[in-house]
Amino acid sequence: MDASTSHPPSPGFGETGETHGPHHHEAGHDHEHHELGFWRKYIFSTDHKVIGIQYGICGMIFLFMGFSLMMIMRWQLAYPGQALPLIGKWLPYIFGANSMPDGKMTPEFYNSLGAMHGTIMIFLGVVPVAFAAFGNFVVPLQIGAPDMTFPKVNAASFWAFAVGGAIMLTSFFVPGGAAKGGWTSYTPLSDIADKGPGFHTVLNGQSLWLIGFIFLITSSLLGAVNFITTIIQLRAKGLTWMRLPFFVWSQFVTAFLLLLAFPPLEAAIIMQLMDRTAATSFFLPAGMIVNGAPLHVSGGGSPLLWQHLFWFLGHPEVYVLILPAFGIVGEILANNSRKPLWGYKSLVFSVLVIGFLSFVVWAHHMWLTGMGSTVSAFFQTTTLLISIPSVIILSAFFISLWGGSIRFNVPMLFVTAFLPMFGIGGLTGIPLAFNSADLYLHDTYYVIAHFHYIVAPGTIFGLFAGVYYWFPKATGRMMSEFWGKVHFWPSLICMNVIFLPMFLQGMLGMHRRWYDGGQGWTLAGEHIWGLSGFQWNTPISWAAWIMGLAQIPFIINFFWSIKHGKKVNDNPWEATTLEWTAPSPPPHGNFVTTPVAYRGPYEYSLPGREKDFTMQNEPVDPSERSRRMAEPALAH
DSSP: OOOGGGOOOOTTOGGGOTTSOTTOOOGGGSSOOSOOOHIIIIISOOOHHHHHHHHHHHHHHHHHHHHHHHHHHHHHHHSTTOOOTTTTTTHHHHHOTTTSGGGOOOHHHHHHHHHHHHHIIIIIIIHIIIIIIHHHHHHHHHTTOSSOSOHHHHHHHHHHHHHHHHHHHHGGGSTTOBOOSTTTTOTTHHHHTTOSTTSOSSSSHHHHHHHHHHHHHHHHHHHHHHHHHHHHHOOOBTOOGGGSOHHHHHHHHHHHHHHHHHHHHHHHHHHHHHHHHSOOOSSOOTTOEETTEEOOOOOOOOHHHHHHHHHHHHHHHHHHHHHHHHHHHHHHHHHHHTSOOTTHHHHHHHHHHHHHHGGGOGGGGOGGGOOOHHHHHHHHHHHHHHHHHHHHHHHHHHHHHTTOOOOOOHHHHHHHHHHHHHHHHHHHHTGGGSHHHHHHHTTBHHHHHHHHHHIIIIIIHHHHHHHHHHHHHHHSEEOOHHHHHHHHHHHHHHHHHHHHHHHHHHHTTOBTTOTTTTTTOTGGGSEETTEETTTTHHHHHHHHHHHHHHHHHHHHHHHHHHHHSEEOOSOTTOOOSGGGGSOSSOOTTSOSSOOBOOSOSOOBSOTTOSSSBOOTTSOOOHHHHHHHHHOHHHHO
């Protein structure tokens, strides 16, 4: 089917090169006509696919770095006060003499690791991979676009992220070390930490954390504007809103969350930076006593104002982490069950409702601040309401498996593990929605277990599934199925050994930020399932270290397969969406002929067809029209 003559280029985007070869001169890309040099092609590229790969590789490196910080913390929790073997004596040379003297962790260094683990994993790892990497690479291909609407803004977005990440890492090597105020940077602690004699006004861990964050937020805002514009303006002819793949919908809503939620935090970060460097008091109340002496500040600020501004981003951020994973899971689920996603419209409206409600639940992170019963009742209600669309999405995914001809390849293994793991994370969040239960569980290991079941075996399993699934499109080669399974099974087992006991520790009252692991706490000394809350830290830590080793097959498989993986055709999974009509790997401009969409995104196992998949760019033949009249939902 040659649709090239039936689809005029989008207004203002004449560089689609619809009937030309992949290296045709494209006006909108600054003379990117023949082979570009290495720097322009791979480093300072404006091609959405290269930028997506840059985001993906950098984000995965940061994920591994953030995970490594946690593995160091787990030694201190399992064996408090003992010297870390092998690498402990070398860490002071990297992180400074006061981090691990004689290989033993100081409380200050533990706090730094905790703050930077959360920051790196979320803002430098999951968000860049889930939103920017998969979104950049996949969304233009899925909507039949030649690139993002603003290619140079796209490049600027990546480089703002790279600068922010570099500043965050630099903070480890300044006097006093990295930020110690937690990944939430709560005031007034974060306003007064790392200040005074021996600390530079700006070159200290907490201030560098804030400056790095400004670049990361700017990166997300630039990306969000680009995604929204691209999805609205550059869809292929025939690709109506209800023919969009579910992944595109999830990215579309995620972009709006970033666009609307990050500016308040950026304003708050600038205010906190001014508190630290310009003697303002946005978040500092009067009459504070620090180290036994009164703190001389103008006062009048509100520490709670920071919490409100932070969590106004912080809760939509949870859905920024999970919605792209939902989108990935939907694509792979339909493809490997060989049937359409059940309840496509309910899935779409659910992510839209999640997007709206995520802005009116933030104060459930703040039950301990003493809000009144009316305000508490409002936030409890909205928190319970937002669980409804999540349950609809999860239920639709489970029902999509019913009666399917399921193929258990590596992407599908990660997806089917995602479903119950995310379910556990969601169900265990319900007690935290009630302030009466949360007063006890707040800031315990229960909260860590709940959140990580959503983000670790939840989102990150979704991301692994996406890597295995779209790797052949990016490289033209397949990752090893055997080593994929070697990666999957230990990861799944260890995830549960790590996080399931944390629910028990939390219910025993163990605090999530204790440097000594809770060994002196009466409640944490009680036994459950044969071990005390404190003793559970040892098997949890060993599972974490084994899970670290389980990522080595993935890393080797990923880089080895780029050159040596099995070569595949343009549509190795026999999928239906438009990205599989492009060559693998796609050339500059993506499509040899501009695609046209004639049907919905998941037309698997249509009756009367030789193949069990019908691609979106296949015209509807006359024999199908009578069926389509009887089933109008398929036509939209």
